[in-house]
Structures are given as structure tokens and as C-alpha cells.
Amino acid sequence: MFDDPLLLARLQFAFTAATHYMFVALTLGLAPYILVTQLRATAGGDRGRMTAVRFWGGLYLVNYGMGVLSGLVMELQLAVNWTGLQKMYGYSFGAPLALETMTAFFIESTFLGLWIFGWNRMGRWAHLSCFAVVTATAYLSAWWVLVSNGFLRHPVGFEMVDGVAHLTDPAALLTNPAATMAFGHIVTGTLLVGGAVVIAVSAYHLRRGNDPHRIFARGIRYGTLVMCLVPIPVAAFGGVQFELFGQAPPTSGQTYSASEIEAVEAAGSAVHPAIGPTADALMMGMWALMFFLGPVLLLAWPLGGLDRWRWFLAPLVVLPFAPYLASVGGWVFRETGRQPWTVVHHLTTADAMTPLSPAAAAISFGLFTVAFAVLAGVTYWLLVRYARRGPEDGPLADHRDREPAEAPVPAPTF
Amino acid sequence: MLDVLSTLLLVLFLVGHLVLAGADVGLSMLMPRVARGPAQRRRVVAAIAPYFLASEVWLVALVGILAGLFPALEHHVVAELWPVLVVLTVGLLVRDAGLWLRSRVPDDRWRAVWDGAVVAGGWTLALAWGWVTASLIAGDPAVTPFTVACASTVVSLFALRGAAFGAERLVEDPTAESADVAARDTRWLAGVALAATLVTVVAAVPGPGPVDPSAAAIPTAVMAVALTATLGTSGPMLSRYTSAIAIAVPGVTVAVASGLPVASIPDTTAVLVWSVLTPAIPVMLIGQVWLYRMTRRPSRSPGFFA
Ligand code: HDD
Numbered sequence: 001m002f003d004d005p006l007l008l009a010r011l012q013f014a015f016t017a018a019t020h021y022m023f024v025a026l027t028l029g030l031a032p033y034i035l036v037t038q039l040r041a042t043a044g045g046d047r048g049r050m051t052a053v054r055f056w057g058g059l060y061l062v063n064y065g066m067g068v069l070s071g072l073v074m075e076l077q078l079a080v081n082w083t084g085l086q087k088m089y090g091y092s093f094g095a096p097l098a099l100e101t102m103t104a105f106f107i108e109s110t111f112l113g114l115w116i117f118g119w120n121r122m123g124r125w126a127h128l129s130c131f132a133v134v135t136a137t138a139y140l141s142a143w144w145v146l147v148s149n150g151f152l153r154h155p156v157g158f159e160m161v162d163g164v165a166h167l168t169d170p171a172a173l174l175t176n177p178a179a180t181m182a183f184g185h186i187v188t189g190t191l192l193v194g195g196a197v198v199i200a201v202s203a204y205h206l207r208r209g210n211d212p213h214r215i216f217a218r219g220i221r222y223g224t225l226v227m228c229l230v231p232i233p234v235a236a237f238g239g240v241q242f243e244l245f246g247q248a249p250p251t252s253g254q255t256y257s258a259s260e261i262e263a264v265e266a267a268g269s270a271v272h273p274a275i276g277p278t279a280d281a282l283m284m285g286m287w288a289l290m291f292f293l294g295p296v297l298l299l300a301w302p303l304g305g306l307d308r309w310r311w312f313l314a315p316l317v318v319l320p321f322a323p324y325l326a327s328v329g330g331w332v333f334r335e336t337g338r339q340p341w342t343v344v345h346h347l348t349t350a351d352a353m354t355p356l357s358p359a360a361a362a363i364s365f366g367l368f369t370v371a372f373a374v375l376a377g378v379t380y381w382l383l384v385r386y387a388r389r390g391p392e393d394g395p396l397a398d399h400r401d402r403e404p405a406e407a408p409v410p411a412p413t414f
Numbered sequence: 415m416l417d418v419l420s421t422l423l424l425v426l427f428l429v430g431h432l433v434l435a436g437a438d439v440g441l442s443m444l445m446p447r448v449a450r451g452p453a454q455r456r457r458v459v460a461a462i463a464p465y466f467l468a469s470e471v472w473l474v475a476l477v478g479i480l481a482g483l484f485p486a487l488e489h490h491v492v493a494e495l496w497p498v499l500v501v502l503t504v505g506l507l508v509r510d511a512g513l514w515l516r517s518r519v520p521d522d523r524w525r526a527v528w529d530g531a532v533v534a535g536g537w538t539l540a541l542a543w544g545w546v547t548a549s550l551i552a553g554d555p556a557v558t559p560f561t562v563a564c565a566s567t568v569v570s571l572f573a574l575r576g577a578a579f580g581a582e583r584l585v586e587d588p589t590a591e592s593a594d595v596a597a598r599d600t601r602w603l604a605g606v607a608l609a610a611t612l613v614t615v616v617a618a619v620p621g622p623g624p625v626d627p628s629a630a631a632i633p634t635a636v637m638a639v640a641l642t643a644t645l646g647t648s649g650p651m652l653s654r655y656t657s658a659i660a661i662a663v664p665g666v667t668v669a670v671a672s673g674l675p676v677a678s679i680p681d682t683t684a685v686l687v688w689s690v691l692t693p694a695i696p697v698m699l700i701g702q703v704w705l706y707r708m709t710r711r712p713s714r715s716p717g718f719f720a
């Protein structure tokens with residue numbers, strides 16, 4: 001296996017993208033909850049809710065930092081390992097990614113900086129509006145990325161000029177069903193990720209009877225509503241994507257003739273035939289679990305179970321595994337289903353890859369995989385640690401009332 | 415028209431990143447020198463923290479513009495420079511991991527490790543930028559007297575920019591000790607940068623210098639003037655501006671003197687990108703200016719990063 005550069009580069013992409021996506025999913029899933037909590041805290045001058053914002057916001061930031069680090073490496077990997085894709089599809093696949101960096105990521109990070117450093121420096125409403133910008137641009141970012149990714153799945157709106165794809169129809173690119181449906185599916189899926197994390201952390205503290213600001217009583221109720229309401233749209237946005245299966249993209253035939261396409265596909269995809277269906281089953285299985293859990297939580301609510309039944313709360317601590325497994329399964333299902341193409345009917349995966357020597361591919365695979373494993377491990381450890389410590393010890397906890405961290409040391413000035 | 419605008423945009427993001435990141439990367443490099451003991455190190459990190467995200471986004475946008483509007487150029491740069499780009503990414507990763515993680519565990523050894531990562535990452539980044547600049551100007555990443563001299567110039571410009579930034583931002587320290595060290599350092603760092611510039615010019619004459627030497631002359635002269643001004647007794651006061659001018663020069667030189675292949679951008683892509691980008695520009699600017707103004711005075715109480 002280690003002597004096939006193509007296989008290594010693909011496995012590397014799969015590992016790193018899956019890791020990156022796990023950070024991203026929590027960013028997207030937690031942001032709306034923090035935003036609404038901060039809105040209610042600001043409108044009502046509610047200190048308990050503001051403590052909640054600082055608590056969930058601290059987890060959000062720890063996760064966001066690792067999202068940024070893994071994203072930087074993704075970008076490098078795309079540029080270095082997949083030059084065939086850039087060369088042919090820069091102007092069509094690359095353009096939405098370019099717009100993502102400027103119109104979404106640039107603004108998102110700048111305003112997140114304003115939010116982090118603005119707690120005691122700007123008015124309450126200005127501070128809230130910074131997080132509103134952060135949330136909006138995070139979703140915009142997801143949308144641009146999916147426009148790019150959807151283009152691979154269902155390439156539309158271009159013509160080939162001298163072996164380079166030139167965009168002819170930007171509207172078709174932006175409304176590509178492979179992007180819009182995936183966006184609906186992703187957004188709702190990440191809400192499940194966020195909801196499950198909020199439920200798990202809340203259950204952990206409620207079980208210990210530790211909830212002075214009612215942060216966790218509110219959290220578990222929010223999560224309950226998410227588990228009841230969101231699975232249906234998740235399945236709907238997922239289900240409509242099946243319509244694209246087996247459908248040739250409208251641009252089919254521009255690069256390869258129908259018989260050539262058939263020959264490429266007949267040669268097989270080098271993906272083990274069991275992987276796709278297993279990933280699909282994992283995704284839907286986890287969906288079913290959450291779909292049935294929602295009503296159970298709802299029934300426990302009026303009976304006081306959400307706050308008091310310790311046996312009921314205990315297993316909820318591992319709930320986040322469900323949406324995370326479903327998300328990774330979903331991506332594996334989507335990306336393996338596209339094989340042997342990188343751009344369906346236009347560019348094979350083998351041609352998309354940079355010609356790398358087996359040694360270079362093995363080194364790159366080793367480095368990237370280790371780096372991502374470390375990033376994921378450290379983030380998991382920090383998130384669990386902060387989640388357990390609760391609001392008093394969070395990384396954003398309010399230190400104004402405490403002693404300064406260090407006493408000034410007198411020393412000569414020059 | 416959109417071709418010209420897009421090229422300007424590319425140069426703007428390159429120069430913008432160098433000028434803004436020069437400050438926080440440079441101060442990361444100088445941390446062992448300007449900070450003694452945990453309290454001063456905390457203040458240095460507190461000075462860097464508000465800016466590193468806001469300066470890094472210029473780099474990410476630069477890569478995005480390359481990929482979407484100049485794919486042929488990106489292909490050329492990646493093919494020529496991929497080992498340097500890997501080093502650059504590693505530097506970024508290590509430095510950023512240091513900043514994100516140092517305050518996560520209240521333990522001296524933990525903080526020492528990640529402070530070390532900030533310093534090592536800062537040096538790696540400056541070196542990688544030096545190597546990138548030198549290779550692009552020379553058209554080849556091979557190690558020659560020219561690339562070594564040019565890369566050393568860029569590294570010293572990063573350090574100078576960091577010292578200038580430290581002199582300005584570390585004054586909140588009750589003793590202002592770190593700020594004084596940084597301020598004094600601007601003068602000799604400017605000297606080092608000036609000397610390195612001269613060596614670079616000399617090395618450029620026989621060997622593989624800039625592809626277009628006449629175009630490199632004016633920016634280099636501007637840099638020499640800025641550095642000479644920083645040498646004098648009012649150097650520390652001026653360095654805030656002169657270091658910014660000086661570190662912008664490598665970016666401008668790459669743009670004008672390296673003869674990089676720039677293909678004309680297909681109309682539909684250019685129109686799409688510019689029509690989406692135009693409404694976003696004011697928001698991008700407001701955010702950056704607001705952040706830089708708001709955080710002019712560092713916070714005394716511990717925050718997320720330090
Ligand atoms: C559904 C959403 C989504 C998906 C599928 C991806 N990303 Fe992502 N990405 C985001 C949503 C996002 C985000 C929410 O906007 C992040 C997470 C944390 C952050 O800073 O922004 C982000 C960060 C982020 C960064 C960090 C930039 C920086 O901080 O300097 C880069 C370079 C990328 N991404 C690149 C990629 C690539 C090459 C992907 C291809 C697989 C990808 N992302 C998939």
C-alpha cells in the first residue's frame with residue numbers, strides 16, 4: 001500500500017479533511033446557540049446568560065483555533081498534492097475558494113478578534129453585533145466551500161478552452177444543486193453536532209447538581225429542541241441528493257466522449273466496494289438514533305428528568321459521537337461515491353494528483369497524518385477538560401473581579 | 415482593466431501581509447531578548463495576540479487570490495517552491511499552536527514549551543519568507559550568495575519591524591523595560607538590515623540576481639533611505655513608519671522585478687469575483703481598522719491568549 005502514491009495522497013486527503021471537518025462542524029453548530037444566548041443576555045441585561053456566553057464561547061474558541069490550523073494545512077495540501085485540479089479548474093473550482101478567503105474567512109477572523117478583545121472595550125450591542133458577523137460569515141464560508149466541492153460532484157457552467165475550464169455561467173455555478181442541497185444538509189447536520197455537544201456537557205454538570213447560573217438546565221432544553229426538530233430537515237436535504245445519483249452533469253462530453261467515460265468507470269474506482277455502503281449505513285444509523293432520542297428527551301422534560309434523573313443523564317455524555325460519526329460517514333459516502341473521478345466526467349483522480357515519487361508521497365502522508373492526529377488529540381483533551389471544569393474556569397471567564405495575575409516587579413528604568 | 419485591478423489586489427495582499435504580520439512575527443522572534451521572566455513574556459504574548467489572526471487572514475486571502483484568479487501563477491510558484499511553502503506552513507502552524515495553547519494549562523513548563531514554539535515558529539516564518547522572496551526574485555530556489563543575502567535581509571526586516579512594534583506596545587509594562595530594550599534594538603537592527611541590503615545588491619551583480627534589475631533599483635533605494643533614517647538617534651521614534659516601509663519593499667520587488675508569469679484572467683471569472691468582492695471590501699476594512707484602533711492599549715487583565 002505504501003508504494004502507491006495515489007492511494008496515499010487520497011487517504012491523506014480523507015484523514016485530514018475528515019479531521020478538519022470535525023472542527024468546522026462544531027464551529028458552525030455552536031455559533032447560532034452562542035449568538036442567541038448573547039442576544040438574550042444583552043437584551044435582558046442577564047448576567048447568568050452572559051456567563052453562559054463566556055462558557056460556550058470559550059469552548060468555541062479552543063475549537064476554532066484548531067479549525068484554523070487544520071484549514072491552513074488543508075490549503076497547502078490542496079495546492080501541493082492536487083496540482084492537476086488547480087491547473088485545469090482554477091478559474092471555476094478555485095474562484096469560489098478565493099471568494100471564501102476574502103468575503104468570509106477574512107471578515108470572520110477579524111470580527112472574532114474584535115469579539116475576543118472587545119468584552120470590556122465596546123458597548124454591549126456592538127459586541128453582540130461582532131458575533132453576529134462571525135456567525136454569518138462562518139455560514140458564508142461553508143457555502144463557498146460547498147460550491148467548490150459541489151462543482152467536483154456535478155460540474156456545471158463552464159467550457160473547455162485549451163485544456164482549461166473557463167466559467168460561462170456563474171449563476172449555474174452558484175446554484176448548483178450539488179452545492180445547495182449539500183449546504184442545507186451540512187447546516188442542519190452541524191446543528192445536530194452543536195446540539196449534541198451542548199446536551200453532553202449539560203448532562204455532565206446536571207448529574208453533579210452543579211448549575212448555579214442555570215446554564216446547563218437551559219442547554220439541555222435547547223439540545224432537546226434541536227434533537228426533536230432538526231433530524232427531519234437533515235433527512236430531507238440528504239434525501240433529495242439521491243436524485244443526483246447516476247445523473248450525468250450537463251457538461252458531460254466536453255472532455256471525454258461517452259465511450260471513454262464508460263471505459264474509465266469500467267476500470268473501477270480503487271475504492272473497496274464495501275466502504276461507501278458502510279459509511280452510508282453509519283450516517284443513517286446515527287440519524288435514526290438521534291431521531292428517536294429527540295422525543296424521549298421531550299417526554300422526560302415535563303417530568304423533571306432533564307434535571308434530576310442521574311441514570312438518564314449519564315449516557316447522554318457520549319451523545320456527540322453520534323453526529324460526528326454521521327458526519328464523517330457522510331463525507332466518506334460522498335467522496336468515495338465520486339470515484340474514480342475528481343471532477344465527474346472530466347478529470348480522473350489519477351490525473352488530478354501531482355506526480356509524486358512514492359517516497360515523497362509516503363513522507364507527506366506520514367507528516368500530515370501525524371500533525372492532524374496531534375491537533376485532534378490536543379483539541380479533544382482541551383475541550384473535555386474545559387467542559388468539565390465549568391463556567392468558573394473557562395478560558396473566557398471574567399477575571400475583572402479577581403486579583404491581577406502578577407504583582408508589578410520594581411526594576412530600574414533606563 | 416479587471417486584470418490590472420486583480421494584479422494590484424494580489425500585490426496589496428502580499429504587501430499588507432508583510433507589513434502587518436511583520437509586527438507580530440517579528441516580536442515573536444524577539445521574545446527571548448525583550449522579555450525576562452514569566453510576567454514579561456505574558457505581556458509580549460498579550461501584545462502579539464490581538465493581531466496575529468488579523469494579519470494572517472491577509473496571507474490566506476493571498477493564497478485564495480492566487481488559486482482563483484492566477485491559477486497558472488500559483489501552479490508555477492508551487493511547482494518551484496513547494497519545499498519552501500511546506501517550511502512556511504510548518505512555521506505558521508508551530509507559531510499559531512504556541513499562541514492558541516500557551517494559556518490553556520496553568521503550568522510553567524507547559525507555558526515555557528509553547529512560548530518556545532512561538533519563538534521558533536516566528537524565526538521559521540521569517541526565514542521562509544526570506545527564502546520565498548529571494549527565490550521569486552532570482553527565479554530559482556537554489557542556495558546562492560544572492561539568495562542567502564536576500565533572505566537575511568528579509569529576516570532582519572522582520573526583526574526590525576518586531577522591535578519597532580515592541581517599542582510601541584510594551585510600554586504598558588510598569589517598568590517599560592521590554593519596551594526600552596526593543597526601542598534600542600531598532601537602531602542596530604536597522605544597521606544589520608542595511609548591511610544585508612548592500613551585500614544583496616553586491617551579490618546580485620554577478621550571480622542570478624533579479625530577473626529585471628532596473629525595476630528592483632527604486633524599491634531598494636527607498637528601503638535604504640528608510641533604514642538609514644532608523645539608524646539615527648530618532649530611529650526608535652521613526653521606526654514605526656520606517657520599518658513598515660522597509661518590509662513592504664520585498665513584496666513590491668517581487669511584484670515588479672521577478673518576471674512572474676501572469677496570464678490574463680477570463681472575463682466571467684473576473685466579473686464574478688469582483689462583483690462579489692466589492693460589497694465585502696468595506697466590511698473587511700472596517701473590521702481591520704476597528705480592531706487595530708480598539709487594541710492600541712493592551713489589556714491588563716488576563717484574557718484568552720495571555
Ligand atoms: C462546511 C464547512 C467547511 C468545509 C466543508 C471546509 N471548511 Fe475549511 N473552514 C470552514 C468551513 C469549512 C470554517 C467554518 O469557515 C473554518 C473553521 C474554523 C475557521 O477558522 O473557519 C474553516 C477554516 C479553514 C481554513 C483556515 C484559514 C485560516 O485560518 O487561515 C482553511 C485554509 C480552510 N478552511 C480550507 C478548507 C479546505 C481546503 C477544505 C476542503 C476540504 C475545507 N476548508 C472544508
Ligand code: HEM
Nearest residue numbers: 010013014017018021145148149331332335336341342349
Ligand atoms: C473544498 C472542499 C473539498 C475539496 C476541494 C475536496 C477535494 C477532494 C480531493 C481532491 C480528493 C482526492 C481525490 C479524490 O478522491 O477525488 C478528495 C477525496 C476525499 N475527500 Fe474531499 N474535498 C472537499 C471536501 C471534503 C471534506 C470537507 C471532507 C470531510 C470529511 C472530504 C472527504 C474526502 C474523503 C473521505 C476523500 C477520499 C475519497 C477517496 O479517495 O476514496 N472532502 N476530496
Ligand code: HEM
Nearest residue numbers: 182185189235238239241242287323326327330331334337
Ligand atoms: C436519514 C438521514 C440521512 C440521509 C437520507 C442522508 C443522505 C445523504 C446523501 C444522499 C448524501 C450525499 C452523498 C453524495 O452526494 O454522494 C449525504 C452526505 C452527507 N451527510 Fe447525510 N444523510 C442523512 C443523515 C445525516 C446525518 C444525521 C448527518 C450528520 C449529522 C449527515 C451528514 C452528512 C454529511 C456531512 C455529508 C457530506 C456532505 C453532503 O453531501 O451534504 N447525514 N447524506
